[in-house]
Amino acid sequence: MLQVISLLLENKPGALMRVTGLLSQRGYNIESLTVARTLDPALSRMTIVVDVEGALRPQVIKQMNRLINVLQATDLTESPAVVRELVLVRIRTPQESRTAVLKEAEIFGGRVVDSSTEGYAIEATGDPEKLNEFVDVMRSYGEIDVTRSGTLAIALENKKLRLQPPVPTRAGLELVTDPRP
Amino acid sequence: MSTLMNGATMLLECLVREGVDVMFGYPGGVTLPFYDALYEHHVRHVLVRHEQNAAFAAEGYARATGRTGVCCATSGPGATNLTTGLVDAMMDSIPMVAITGQVSSKLIGSDAFQEADTFGLTRPCTKHNFLVKKIEDLAQIVHEAFYIASSGRPGPVLVDVTKDVLTGQGHYQPVTSIHLPGYKVFTEGHTGQIRRAAQMIQEAHRPLVYAGGGIVAAGASAELRQLVELTDVPAVNTLMGLGTMPSGHPNFISMPGMHGSYAANLAMTGSDLLIALGVRFDDRVTGRLAAFAPHAKVIHVDIDPAEVGKIRTPEVPIVGDVKRVLGKLNKMIAENPAPADEARTAARRAWWKQIRGWKEEHPLQAVTSDTEIKPQHLMAEIDRVSQGNAIVCSDVGQHQMWAAQLVRFNEPRLWINSGGLGSMGFGLPAAVGAQFAHPGKLVFALVGDGGFQMSIPELGTIATHALPIKIIVMNNGYLGMVRQWQELFYNNRLSSVTLDCFPDAEKLAGAYGFKGKTVDKPWELADALAEAVREPGPYLLNVKVTPFECVYPMVPAGAGIQEMVLGPPQPVAVPSK
Numbered sequence: 180m181l182q183v184i185s186l187l188l189e190n191k192p193g194a195l196m197r198v199t200g201l202l203s204q205r206g207y208n209i210e211s212l213t214v215a216r217t218l219d220p221a222l223s224r225m226t227i228v229v230d231v232e233g234a235l236r237p238q239v240i241k242q243m244n245r246l247i248n249v250l251q252a253t254d255l256t257e258s259p260a261v262v263r264e265l266v267l268v269r270i271r272t273p274q275e276s277r278t279a280v281l282k283e284a285e286i287f288g289g290r291v292v293d294s295s296t297e298g299y300a301i302e303a304t305g306d307p308e309k310l311n312e313f314v315d316v317m318r319s320y321g322e323i324d325v326t327r328s329g330t331l332a333i334a335l336e337n338k339k340l341r342l343q344p345p346v347p348t349r350a351g352l353e354l355v356t357d358p359r360p
Numbered sequence: 361m362s363t364l365m366n367g368a369t370m371l372l373e374c375l376v377r378e379g380v381d382v383m384f385g386y387p388g389g390v391t392l393p394f395y396d397a398l399y400e401h402h403v404r405h406v407l408v409r410h411e412q413n414a415a416f417a418a419e420g421y422a423r424a425t426g427r428t429g430v431c432c433a434t435s436g437p438g439a440t441n442l443t444t445g446l447v448d449a450m451m452d453s454i455p456m457v458a459i460t461g462q463v464s465s466k467l468i469g470s471d472a473f474q475e476a477d478t479f480g481l482t483r484p485c486t487k488h489n490f491l492v493k494k495i496e497d498l499a500q501i502v503h504e505a506f507y508i509a510s511s512g513r514p515g516p517v518l519v520d521v522t523k524d525v526l527t528g529q530g531h532y533q534p535v536t537s538i539h540l541p542g543y544k545v546f547t548e549g550h551t552g553q554i555r556r557a558a559q560m561i562q563e564a565h566r567p568l569v570y571a572g573g574g575i576v577a578a579g580a581s582a583e584l585r586q587l588v589e590l591t592d593v594p595a596v597n598t599l600m601g602l603g604t605m606p607s608g609h610p611n612f613i614s615m616p617g618m619h620g621s622y623a624a625n626l627a628m629t630g631s632d633l634l635i636a637l638g639v640r641f642d643d644r645v646t647g648r649l650a651a652f653a654p655h656a657k658v659i660h661v662d663i664d665p666a667e668v669g670k671i672r673t674p675e676v677p678i679v680g681d682v683k684r685v686l687g688k689l690n691k692m693i694a695e696n697p698a699p700a701d702e703a704r705t706a707a708r709r710a711w712w713k714q715i716r717g718w719k720e721e722h723p724l725q726a727v728t729s730d731t732e733i734k735p736q737h738l739m740a741e742i743d744r745v746s747q748g749n750a751i752v753c754s755d756v757g758q759h760q761m762w763a764a765q766l767v768r769f770n771e772p773r774l775w776i777n778s779g780g781l782g783s784m785g786f787g788l789p790a791a792v793g794a795q796f797a798h799p800g801k802l803v804f805a806l807v808g809d810g811g812f813q814m815s816i817p818e819l820g821t822i823a824t825h826a827l828p829i830k831i832i833v834m835n836n837g838y839l840g841m842v843r844q845w846q847e848l849f850y851n852n853r854l855s856s857v858t859l860d861c862f863p864d865a866e867k868l869a870g871a872y873g874f875k876g877k878t879v880d881k882p883w884e885l886a887d888a889l890a891e892a893v894r895e896p897g898p899y900l901l902n903v904k905v906t907p908f909e910c911v912y913p914m915v916p917a918g919a920g921i922q923e924m925v926l927g928p929p930q931p932v933a934v935p936s937k
Contacts, residue, residue, distance in 0.1 A: 189542060192491065193479060200483050241666040247488045247508060250542040345539035348503050349377070 194248040211329030272321035368397035374502035388434020390461035393526040409817035413789035415445020420793025436474030446485040451780025455514035487515030495530035512545040549680025562698035564633035565707035573600030574638015583686035607768035622722035641671035651920025739766035755787030755811030758840035785814030865902035876900035
């Protein structure tokens with residue numbers, strides 16, 4: 180089944196690879212993945228939708244939490260969360276159906292972001308399943324191109340973030356360069 | 361305070377501050393600046409003959425001491441050659457820091473000479489890895505690498521350093537603290553769960569301690585012994601945990617699993633409470649999972665939360681450092697002993713009687729012959745010489761299993777072998793690392809004729825440093841374990857397992873300037889081994905053993921561990937070559 184995972188991770192080179200590598204090495208297919216900086220530019224928030232067998236879901240979360248760049252991995256599949264996606268649709272439509280397209284787009288909360296004699300570019304956000312319907316409807320009016328952002332999710336409950344404090348090193352000593360005589 | 365220096369010197373500075381006294385490596389184009397800095401430095405660098413062996417030697421050092429092993433390789437092929445050793449260290453949770461050179465940051469991605477995506481290649485081979493492209497980051501990263509490698513569940517960490525960082529100039533700012541906000545190390549263990557465990561252990565009728573490599577990593581064998589003695593619970597050690605219970609301890613049964621003893625496997629199956637300490641329920645231990653310890657509740661203590669519940673859901677999960685958890689557990693048990701209960705006392709007595717019965721029924725004992733050297737005979741002789749005190753670095757295969765069954769170990773860190781990954785070629789370079797760690801100790805490299813030839817170039821390293829390693833080749837002329845499976849499960853169709861043309865041991869050792877000998881008569885074995893041990897330098901003893909011997913007991917793949925095959929099914933025809 181599809182699992183929605185929300186990750187808070189360090190914004191560092193390779194961090195994304197560690198997360199996706201963990202999934203790909205187990206042969207799991209990633210359905211969607213979004214990542215962007217958080218308010219703290221040193222951190223990124225990632226939402227992954229991945230096809231994982233139910234019994235293995237806790238194990239996947241544990242493995243992700245084990246990654247050093249990951250601050251927190253949370254399974255949002257069954258916990259209260261808002262799940263949204265953005266879709267951009269470019270539709271080529273004949274003159275006679277232009278108005279109908281606009282009306283349909285409005286029903287889905289879509290917004291025209293570009294208009295030309297050929298047709299429109301429309302953006303819509305919403306629940307990923309709702310967007311599937313939107314795309315289907317648009318397709319019935321003409322030739323379309325679609326780009327989707329992938330799923331974004333935010334938990335409705337605040338899960339306590341436990342960060343590790345700095346640890347002193349044993350290396351913070353005097354300079355001990357000791358060339359061989 | 362800070363001093364201007366180049367990156368190579370700074371790297372060495374970091375190593376010194378981490379207490380590195382010896383490292384194993386192989387130089388190359390982009391690591392030239394590092395080796396130049398090393399030229400006038402007291403950190404000892406051991407030149408091995410292949411990068412894979414640098415990693416194995418660093419592992420041998422780490423496994424023998426508990427300290428972080430260090431290896432070094434150049435970019436491209438140097439780094440790719442390290443990967444087997446990295447995965448090996450990963451599978452067995454061995455603390456290791458690997459330093460690799462990388463082409464200059466400006467050339468990365470241009471298919472430069474000896475360029476490989478080391479950072480990408482080693483991501484799944486390491487606990488964590490780093491690419492250093494700025495000299496300002498170097499010291500912080502190296503210290504972080506050592507911290508990550510040695511803390512929590514230990515493992516290998518790779519630091520890939522570009523050539524321009526090694527040659528660049530920078531100030532070494534002493535790194536006083538490490539901040540890895542997402543690196544969670546769980547040490548203490550949940551007190552409530554530990555209390556529950558204490559109660560369950562005391563109330564169980566057929567308890568069994570199942571202790572593994574985590575006890576070695578945590579340095580918790582004293583606590584383990586204390587628990588076992590306090591509660592008089594029988595204990596098994598996994599392949600990785602051998603030595604954490606002294607082999608001669610009255611509560612010690614032996615090793616369970618695919619080639620475990622009859623008593624250990626039946627005890628696992630019959631137990632009503634499995635006290636799993638620093639183990640990961642490996643498939644070689646559990647056999648068919650549905651049949652594994654079917655009557656047992658499980659207490660599972662491990663420092664890695666991802667291990668707890670991975671294979672078997674425990675009744676009492678305890679995430680923590682097994683040393684600390686056992687310390688608390690022992691204290692609770694000692695302070696609140698369970699009130700006497702006749703039924704339980706009787707059940708425990710019956711449990712012990714049953715285990716002793718199993719031990720007597722099918723003991724692990726060396727088979728010998730008057731005409732040929734049985735492999736088990738060789739292990740018994742090594743055991744007699746060692747008396748549980750020598751370091752035995754094993755390769756992978758039949759000899760490894762026979763040694764695990766028959767050689768005693770009084771302490772942890774004496775039995776050194778590649779458990780999880782099962783890398784052939786491990787034994788000889790691991791012995792190099794172990795001997796550097798303990799120059800005064802008796803170190804055996806116990807290898808098969810297959811694995812030995814995989815690492816044969818390290819004879820050069822051994823000779824160069826006159827390491828007094830006793831290389832014992834259990835030579836059966838076959839890739840014995842594969843041959844065993846072909847015999848038992850593939851109608852004895854022996855496909856590509858014959859190792860013809862083994863070099864003359866005396867001449868081979870002689871070519872490197874040390875002594876060697878071949879024996880094939882059982883009555884010569886004891887003297888030959890004594891002579892090898894007496895020799896102050898290295899010694900290569902090639903022991904020709906019965907070729908068609910199989911390791912028993914054996915749990916066939918897919919069977920429950922109580923379904924052991926205890927001996928050969930029928931006389932085996934010698935196939936014509």
